[in-house]
Amino acid sequence: MGKIRTRVLGLENIDKKPEAEVKEEVKAEKPVDLQGKGKKETKDTKTSTKVSVKGKKHQAAEKKLEKGKKMKLAEAVELLKKISYASFDESVDVHMNVDKTGIRGEVELPFTTGKTVHVAVVNDKVLEDLAQGKIEFDILVTHPSFMPKLARFAKVLGPKGLMPNPKAGTISTNPDEVVKKFQKGTLRFKTEPKFPILHQMIGKKSHESAHLVANADALIKAVGKMHIKNVFLATTMSPSIEIEIEE
Numbered sequence: 001m002g003k004i005r006t007r008v009l010g011l012e013n014i015d016k017k018p019e020a021e022v023k024e025e026v027k028a029e030k031p032v033d034l035q036g037k038g039k040k041e042t043k044d045t046k047t048s049t050k051v052s053v054k055g056k057k058h059q060a061a062e063k064k065l066e067k068g069k070k071m072k073l074a075e076a077v078e079l080l081k082k083i084s085y086a087s088f089d090e091s092v093d094v095h096m097n098v099d100k101t102g103i104r105g106e107v108e109l110p111f112t113t114g115k116t117v118h119v120a121v122v123n124d125k126v127l128e129d130l131a132q133g134k135i136e137f138d139i140l141v142t143h144p145s146f147m148p149k150l151a152r153f154a155k156v157l158g159p160k161g162l163m164p165n166p167k168a169g170t171i172s173t174n175p176d177e178v179v180k181k182f183q184k185g186t187l188r189f190k191t192e193p194k195f196p197i198l199h200q201m202i203g204k205k206s207h208e209s210a211h212l213v214a215n216a217d218a219l220i221k222a223v224g225k226m227h228i229k230n231v232f233l234a235t236t237m238s239p240s241i242e243i244e245i246e247e
Contacts, residue, residue, distance in 0.1 A: 057085040062239045070244040073216055076233045077209045083238055090205045090235035091115075094216055096198040097229040103198065104190035106169065107222035111211035112185060114204040119182045121175045122146040122164070130156070139182050140164055141175045161190075189223065198223065205235055220245070 054062075061083040071079065077092075084090060091114075120126055120137035123146075129136065130153045140157065142150060142164045150157075150164065157163040164170040168188060172178045191198045202215040220231060225245055234240035 058237070058239065061085055065239060065241065070242045072244055072246075073233075074209070074213050076241045076243055077212050077216075080233055080235060080238060080241060081205060081209070084205055084235050086235070086237040089114075090237060091201045092203045092205060092207070092212055092233070092235055094198075094200050094202055094219055095232045095234065095240065096220075096223065097231075098191060098196045098198055098223065098227045099229060100227070101191050101194065101196050103196075103223060103227055104167065104188070105222055106186050106188045107218055108181075108184070108186045109202070109215045109218050111203065111207070111215055113187070113201055113215065114207065115201060117182060119179045121179060122150055127153075135160070135162070137162070139170065139188070141170045141172065141178045141182075143173060143175050144171055147171065187219070189219065216243075 118137045119139045122142035127149055140162050154163055189198060189200050200219055202219060203212045228245060231243045232240040233243055
């Protein structure tokens, strides 16, 4: 019995070409979008184009901004409060593009961010919880003597940024003092693992403007102006405002 060749409707000349070329043309006729999850599709079902649509309130807020204009920090905070449209008390965040990855440190902000930080000190109870998969803290502090017992959980704590280490100041012979420092408002910051980008919450929309300005200024100085390419201010839902970095 000879080979059976199939014809694809709509490609009348396909049976006149070699099999390799046929496969390439069929692929070209059927583009596949592997990264379209979570996006809204347009009403035109004849195309495979995916479009992300901003809400009307977000678009209205953007219109109140002068595109490409940098603002002084105090002015940006006031404008941010005016264009904010969410019904809940949004977080106010600083977003930075910096010159390299691996920038990290800590800073004691002059005012609270409004976020409750749960700090735990490693003991037998914490080790028992970790063994059961329970993580009920934002920062973990330990005495050096507990590090050998804690090592078995490094693969779990490490990717979450919770593994105690000297650079973060979370290994100490006096862990109770470290706990007080973090509970008082000491903030840890670091760039994303693979990108020179830093995001940090500095307060809530309802906080006094002067407090937000002071917190943002303290963070910028701690990161180091020489490392910052540009910095933006935004609430949870609002468009961002670029900040003028003063020398």
